[in-house]
Amino acid sequence: MQESGWEYAIVHPHDRAQVLAKRLGELVTNTVFHTMDITGPVVLISDLHLTAEDPSGLECFEAFTRHLHGVDQLYILGDLFEYWVGDDSAEALGLTGVCTALKRLHESGTPITLMTGNRDFLLGQDFCKSTGCHLLQEPAEEEISGHLILLQHGDKLCTDDINHQRHRAIVDQPSWRETFLNKSFSQRQSLAQAGRSQSEAGKRYKSADIMDVNHAAVENALLNSRCSLLIHGHTHRPGIHVITFENRTAWRIVLGDWTAGPSYVCVAPERLDLYFEGRCLSLSQSEEDHTLGVHHDA
Numbered sequence: 001m002q003e004s005g006w007e008y009a010i011v012h013p014h015d016r017a018q019v020l021a022k023r024l025g026e027l028v029t030n031t032v033f034h035t036m037d038i039t040g041p042v043v044l045i046s047d048l049h050l051t052a053e054d055p056s057g058l059e060c061f062e063a064f065t066r067h068l069h070g071v072d073q074l075y076i077l078g079d080l081f082e083y084w085v086g087d088d089s090a091e092a093l094g095l096t097g098v099c100t101a102l103k104r105l106h107e108s109g110t111p112i113t114l115m116t117g118n119r120d121f122l123l124g125q126d127f128c129k130s131t132g133c134h135l136l137q138e139p140a141e142e143e144i145s146g147h148l149i150l151l152q153h154g155d156k157l158c159t160d161d162i163n164h165q166r167h168r169a170i171v172d173q174p175s176w177r178e179t180f181l182n183k184s185f186s187q188r189q190s191l192a193q194a195g196r197s198q199s200e201a202g203k204r205y206k207s208a209d210i211m212d213v214n215h216a217a218v219e220n221a222l223l224n225s226r227c228s229l230l231i232h233g234h235t236h237r238p239g240i241h242v243i244t245f246e247n248r249t250a251w252r253i254v255l256g257d258w259t260a261g262p263s264y265v266c267v268a269p270e271r272l273d274l275y276f277e278g279r280c281l282s283l284s285q286s287e288e289d290h291t292l293g294v295h296h297d298a
């Protein structure tokens with residue numbers, strides 16, 4: 001497995017990114033894009049925060065999945081939904097269209113691997129069975145297009161946010177989940193709504209650094225794995241970061257959220273592209289030597 005020799009290329013402006021940005025603009029005005037082609041054998045997304053309160057987001061996701069027919073695999077790294085209160089509630093939450101889009105993609109021959117996030121941590125086996133998704137526990141080491149990649153939603157790397165970690169530890173307990181899922185739909189929904197407004201209010205008082213990843217947590221995660229590539233979401237700070245520690249070089253690729261349209265990573269054998277906000281950042285493998293370098297690929 002080739003894990004060294006990555007080159008870091010900031011690709012801006014980028015033809016395909018500009019095409020994508022234009023298509024997204026059209027999508028916002030309800031013109032479904034029809035020529036956007038998503039290439040790359042494996043596609044990863046996260047942090048869509050889909051909810052019936054934002055119909056354009058649902059439409060955007062459904063259009064996106066139609067462009068994925070033919071990719072080798074789709075990974076969803078958490079927070080597909082803004083919130084989730086149990087696998088029996090897709091219809092009540094107005095989210096059956098999302099389920100249908102996933103099912104259609106799965107039936108067209110694209111396997112879908114799903115990791116839950118801190119918003120939709122209650123997604124379970126019933127949801128996966130009905131949509132054809134395979135549920136993946138985090139952190140996971142996956143071989144993707146020939147690269148061994150560490151996958152995580154990302155919130156567990158934000159260890160400076162003590163309150164969030166405390167909350168996560170509680171809701172991760174099987175007994176908490178069982179008690180919650182045994183409540184009626186309307187009870188569960190009002191608890192979820194209360195949790196959402198609490199989290200929004202909390203964010204206003206937290207510094208930006210607290211809500212980003214902790215570098216020691218990232219290094220630990222990589223040290224405990226065999227990977228030199230880490231892909232995660234959650235922070236809504238898309239980018240590609242180089243990390244050097246203990247004579248190792250690793251790369252942290254952060255997916256964006258979908259407030260400005262789709263953000264996704266394409267992983268091919270020879271390159272990795274991150275799309276967000278009409279831009280594209282690429283990691284590519286050097287052909288001649290294995291040193292790292294920056295090159296602009298306009």
Ligand code: MN
Binds near residue numbers: 078079117153233235
């Ligand atoms: Mn999240």
